[in-house]
Amino acid sequence: MPALAGDTSGRESRLDGALAEMKQARVPAWRDGALGLAAVLGSAGLLWLVSGDGLLALAYALGLGVLVLALRMGLRFLPRQAEAELAAPDWSVTFAAIERPDEALAIVDRAGRLVCANSRFTQWFGHGAPPRLPLDAPHGEAVEAAARAAWRDGQAGLPQVSSPKGRWSLTIARAGRGEDHLVWRLVPLAQADLLADMAAHIGGKLGRALSREGVQAAVVLPDGHVRVANSAFAARAAGEGAQVSGSDFVSWFRADEGERIFYAREGAKGVPLRFVHLPIADPDLGGGTDPAQTPSLFLILDNEAALGDTRAGLPQIEALLSRLPLGLAMTDRDGRFLFANRAFLRAAGHDAPVPPPYPSDLVIREDKGALADAVRRYAQGAPTAGDVAVRLHSAPQEPVSVSLAGVRGLGEGTVLLSIKDSTEEARLKREIAQATKMQAVGQLAGGVAHDFNNVLTAIIGYCDLILMRHTPGDSDYDDIQQIKANSNRAASLTRQLLAFSRQQTLRPEVLQLPDVVAEVSTLLKRLLGEKIQLEVTHDRNLGLVRADPMQLEQVLLNLAVNARDAMTANGTDTKAGGTLRIMTRRVSAADVRAMRSEILPIADYTALVVEDTGHGIKPSQIGKIFEPFFTTKEKGKGTGLGLSTVYGIVKQSGGFIFADSEVGKGTRFTIYLPVHVPDPADLAAEAPKAKGEARRTEWTGGGRVLLVEDEDTVRAVAERALVRQGYDVTTAADGEDGLEALSRLIGLGEDIDLVVSDVVMPSMDGPAMAREIRRIRPDLPVLFMSGYAEEQLRREIDIPNMHFLAKPFSVAQIVAAVEHVLRG
CATH class of the missing domain: 3.40.50.2300 (Response regulator)
Structure with a gap:
C-alpha cells in the first residue's frame, strides 16, 4: 500500500538536512541579540560620519532594526515547522506491521480518509474508506452505527458482516496519541459447506429414515438438477433401484387442470403431492443470499386434501417425529396442539396419552402468558427459532427451556416445540451430589469419632482403676458404675459414627443372605409386634457375598425399627399395622446395564430389599435420611444414627444402598452386595490354618x-x-x-x-x-x-x-x- 501510506523518504531526507544546518547555526539568545544590536549601531554611526546627517542615520538604524527583527521571527518558526513535519507518522512502518495474510486491517482519520490499509483489505474491499465498504445491504447501516459508537466509546464491533465475497467479524478501536484514528479489523468467518452436508444427510441415515415414513426428499441445485435424493423419491419418480442424480427435478412431475401436482410416472391416477421447500442457506445471512443461486431441499408428501389445509401433511410428519427420542410437538397458528410425541408429554410431566388443547396448559399460571405469546409470535412472523424459559406444573421449582421454531410449507403457519427430558439427568445429578456429600460427612464423622474415642478411653480406664479400689456396697461404687455405663453408651455412638464413615472393624465372611435373614427373623417378629406382618421371600441361585454377618443383622434390625415406626405413626399408634417385606433378589450384570445407573457399576449382585407400607418419606427429606443425626421422629424418639449406620456398613462391605419412597404408600430400601467369587490363592493360604x-x-x-x-x-x-x-x-x-x-x-x-x-x-x-x-x-x-x-x-x-x-x-x-x- 505505498500509494496509501505516501512516499515520505525523499521529504524526510531534505528535512533532516535543513534541521541539522539550523541546529548548527543556533547560538545562545543573548549573544544573538547583542551581535545584531552592535551591527545596527555600527552601520548607523558609519552613515552619520559620512553624511553628517544624524536624522538620516537614525532613520536608517530604525529601518534596519525592523528588518532584522522580522528575519529573526521567521527563522524562529522555521525549525519548529521542520520538526513538526519530521514528527509525522511513518506509515510505511505501520503498513509493514499490519500486513496480515488472514485479516483485513485499515486505519481511518477523523476526516474519514483511509490513511493506511494492508493488502488483504484492498483485495477484499478495494480502496474505499470504511465505513463505506461493499457489504450486503442489511449490514451497511450497522457498520456505520458501529463506527460512530467507536468514535464515541473507544471501541465497537459486529459479530458478522457479509458481502458476495464472504463473511467477517468486525472490530473497530480508537487509537493514536490524540485518539484521532480508527483501526478497522475484519476477520473472515469459516463457511461450512451446507450443500455437501445436506446431501450427505439425505443420502444417508436421515434420508433412509424419511423413506421409511413415506417422505420423499431431494436436494436440488440452483440449475434445477437433482444433486441427491432418498430411495423413496427415486422409487416413486423412476422406479425401484433407479438413479435420479443429475436429472432435471421438474421433469419428474406433471400438473393437471386444477394445478394439482403428480409424479409423471403415476399420472393423474396417482396421489396429489405437497411440496415443502427449504432453501439450503445459512440463516445468519438473512436476506444476503440470492434465491436464484441457492440450492434447495424439497420434501414431497402425499396429499389428497386441499393445499390450503394445514393438517393435510400432518400424519406423515407425526409418524416421523413420533419415532424420535426428542420431545417434539406442533401447534397451529392459533396456538392449539396439532400433535405431541410421547417424549414431549413425558418431559412435560403430562400423564395422559393426548396433549391438552394449548401448550400453556402445561405450565404454571405465571408463565402461561409468556409461552402463549411466544407461540403466536413464531406462528405469524418469519420462520425463525428461539427459546423461552417456563416452569411446568409437574416441577414448578425447576425452570425448563422450551425451544420454538416457525415452520413454513404446511399451509398456514405452524410452530414446532421441543422440550428436553431432563428427568433422568436431574436424578443422576442428585445421586452424585448426595454421594459426594455423604463422603464428606463421613470423613468428618470419622475424625470426630476418632478424637472422641481417645477421650472415652481415658474415662473408661480411670473408671476401671477407681473401681479396683472400691467394692460393691461402697458409697461411690454405684456412681462410678454409672459413669462407666454412660461412657460405654457414648462409645456405642462413636462406633455408629465409625460405621457411617466406613472406619469400623468388620469380620467379613463368605455367606448367603437368606441365612442372615433366617438368623434374625425370630428377633424381628418380636420387635415388630403382632400388628405388623413379616413376609420373607428369596430368589433361587443367589450368589455368595462377603460381609460381616453381625453387621448385616444390625442393618436388618435398624431398617426394621424404622419401618415399624413408619407403620405405627412414629410409634404412637400401637393399634396400627402393616406389612414388612424382606426379599433377596438375584441381579445380573445385564439387569444393572438396563438400569443405566451412573452410581452402580456393572457386575453381578445379590440384592437385599426391605419394604414397608408405612407413611413414606417426603421428597424434600429423602436426600438427607442417611446423614448422621438427621431424623424425622419426634424429639427424644431417635438419635438419627440408625440409617447412617446402615449406610456405612453397606458401603464398607463394598455394596450400594438406594431408597425409594412415596408419601402415604411406603418406603423401599434396596441393598446391592457384589457377588463374591473365591480366589484360589486365598483358599490355598487358608489351608494351613485349617489344620490347626x-x-x-x-x-x-x-x-x-x-x-x-x-x-x-x-x-x-x-x-x-x-x-x-x-x-x-x-x-x-x-x-x-x-x-x-x-x-x-x-x-x-x-x-x-x-x-x-x-x-x-x-x-x-x-x-x-x-x-x-x-x-x-x-x-x-x-x-x-x-x-x-x-x-x-x-x-x-x-x-x-x-x-x-x-x-x-x-x-x-x-x-x-x-x-x-x-x-x-
Missing part, C-alpha cells in the same frame, strides 16, 4: 513394654493398667520419642518384648516408627491402638506381626490384648 497349626512361645508372664501415645490421659491409663499387671513400661509421647527410648534401652543392654503404639501421632506416626524399629528388631511384635477400622489399617500399614486394639478400651481389654500378643 499354632506357634508356640516360651512367655511365662511379665515383660518390658514400650508404650507410645500422644494423648497424655490415654497414655497414663494404659501405663497404670500394665504396671498393675507386672509389666515394666517405658512411655513415649510420639514416634521420635519412642525411637529414642528404644535406642536408650538397647544401649543400656535392656530388651523390649512388645511395642504398644497409637497410629495417628504428630511428628512421626506409629507405622513409620514401627518400620524404623523393625530395622533394629525385625521380630519385635507391635500392638496398634486406634479408633479406625482394623481392615483399613492393615491395608494401609501392611507390617508383619502387627496386632490391633480398638479404642475405646477398658483396663482389662488392654491387659488381655498385651497378654495375647506375648503368648503368640
Whole structure:
C-alpha cells in the first residue's frame, strides 16, 4: 500500500538536512541579540560620519532594526515547522506491521480518509474508506452505527458482516496519541459447506429414515438438477433401484387442470403431492443470499386434501417425529396442539396419552402468558427459532427451556416445540451430589469419632482403676458404675459414627443372605409386634457375598425399627399395622446395564430389599435420611444414627444402598452386595490354618513394654493398667520419642518384648516408627491402638506381626490384648 501510506523518504531526507544546518547555526539568545544590536549601531554611526546627517542615520538604524527583527521571527518558526513535519507518522512502518495474510486491517482519520490499509483489505474491499465498504445491504447501516459508537466509546464491533465475497467479524478501536484514528479489523468467518452436508444427510441415515415414513426428499441445485435424493423419491419418480442424480427435478412431475401436482410416472391416477421447500442457506445471512443461486431441499408428501389445509401433511410428519427420542410437538397458528410425541408429554410431566388443547396448559399460571405469546409470535412472523424459559406444573421449582421454531410449507403457519427430558439427568445429578456429600460427612464423622474415642478411653480406664479400689456396697461404687455405663453408651455412638464413615472393624465372611435373614427373623417378629406382618421371600441361585454377618443383622434390625415406626405413626399408634417385606433378589450384570445407573457399576449382585407400607418419606427429606443425626421422629424418639449406620456398613462391605419412597404408600430400601467369587490363592493360604497349626512361645508372664501415645490421659491409663499387671513400661509421647527410648534401652543392654503404639501421632506416626524399629528388631511384635477400622489399617500399614486394639478400651481389654500378643 505505498500509494496509501505516501512516499515520505525523499521529504524526510531534505528535512533532516535543513534541521541539522539550523541546529548548527543556533547560538545562545543573548549573544544573538547583542551581535545584531552592535551591527545596527555600527552601520548607523558609519552613515552619520559620512553624511553628517544624524536624522538620516537614525532613520536608517530604525529601518534596519525592523528588518532584522522580522528575519529573526521567521527563522524562529522555521525549525519548529521542520520538526513538526519530521514528527509525522511513518506509515510505511505501520503498513509493514499490519500486513496480515488472514485479516483485513485499515486505519481511518477523523476526516474519514483511509490513511493506511494492508493488502488483504484492498483485495477484499478495494480502496474505499470504511465505513463505506461493499457489504450486503442489511449490514451497511450497522457498520456505520458501529463506527460512530467507536468514535464515541473507544471501541465497537459486529459479530458478522457479509458481502458476495464472504463473511467477517468486525472490530473497530480508537487509537493514536490524540485518539484521532480508527483501526478497522475484519476477520473472515469459516463457511461450512451446507450443500455437501445436506446431501450427505439425505443420502444417508436421515434420508433412509424419511423413506421409511413415506417422505420423499431431494436436494436440488440452483440449475434445477437433482444433486441427491432418498430411495423413496427415486422409487416413486423412476422406479425401484433407479438413479435420479443429475436429472432435471421438474421433469419428474406433471400438473393437471386444477394445478394439482403428480409424479409423471403415476399420472393423474396417482396421489396429489405437497411440496415443502427449504432453501439450503445459512440463516445468519438473512436476506444476503440470492434465491436464484441457492440450492434447495424439497420434501414431497402425499396429499389428497386441499393445499390450503394445514393438517393435510400432518400424519406423515407425526409418524416421523413420533419415532424420535426428542420431545417434539406442533401447534397451529392459533396456538392449539396439532400433535405431541410421547417424549414431549413425558418431559412435560403430562400423564395422559393426548396433549391438552394449548401448550400453556402445561405450565404454571405465571408463565402461561409468556409461552402463549411466544407461540403466536413464531406462528405469524418469519420462520425463525428461539427459546423461552417456563416452569411446568409437574416441577414448578425447576425452570425448563422450551425451544420454538416457525415452520413454513404446511399451509398456514405452524410452530414446532421441543422440550428436553431432563428427568433422568436431574436424578443422576442428585445421586452424585448426595454421594459426594455423604463422603464428606463421613470423613468428618470419622475424625470426630476418632478424637472422641481417645477421650472415652481415658474415662473408661480411670473408671476401671477407681473401681479396683472400691467394692460393691461402697458409697461411690454405684456412681462410678454409672459413669462407666454412660461412657460405654457414648462409645456405642462413636462406633455408629465409625460405621457411617466406613472406619469400623468388620469380620467379613463368605455367606448367603437368606441365612442372615433366617438368623434374625425370630428377633424381628418380636420387635415388630403382632400388628405388623413379616413376609420373607428369596430368589433361587443367589450368589455368595462377603460381609460381616453381625453387621448385616444390625442393618436388618435398624431398617426394621424404622419401618415399624413408619407403620405405627412414629410409634404412637400401637393399634396400627402393616406389612414388612424382606426379599433377596438375584441381579445380573445385564439387569444393572438396563438400569443405566451412573452410581452402580456393572457386575453381578445379590440384592437385599426391605419394604414397608408405612407413611413414606417426603421428597424434600429423602436426600438427607442417611446423614448422621438427621431424623424425622419426634424429639427424644431417635438419635438419627440408625440409617447412617446402615449406610456405612453397606458401603464398607463394598455394596450400594438406594431408597425409594412415596408419601402415604411406603418406603423401599434396596441393598446391592457384589457377588463374591473365591480366589484360589486365598483358599490355598487358608489351608494351613485349617489344620490347626499354632506357634508356640516360651512367655511365662511379665515383660518390658514400650508404650507410645500422644494423648497424655490415654497414655497414663494404659501405663497404670500394665504396671498393675507386672509389666515394666517405658512411655513415649510420639514416634521420635519412642525411637529414642528404644535406642536408650538397647544401649543400656535392656530388651523390649512388645511395642504398644497409637497410629495417628504428630511428628512421626506409629507405622513409620514401627518400620524404623523393625530395622533394629525385625521380630519385635507391635500392638496398634486406634479408633479406625482394623481392615483399613492393615491395608494401609501392611507390617508383619502387627496386632490391633480398638479404642475405646477398658483396663482389662488392654491387659488381655498385651497378654495375647506375648503368648503368640
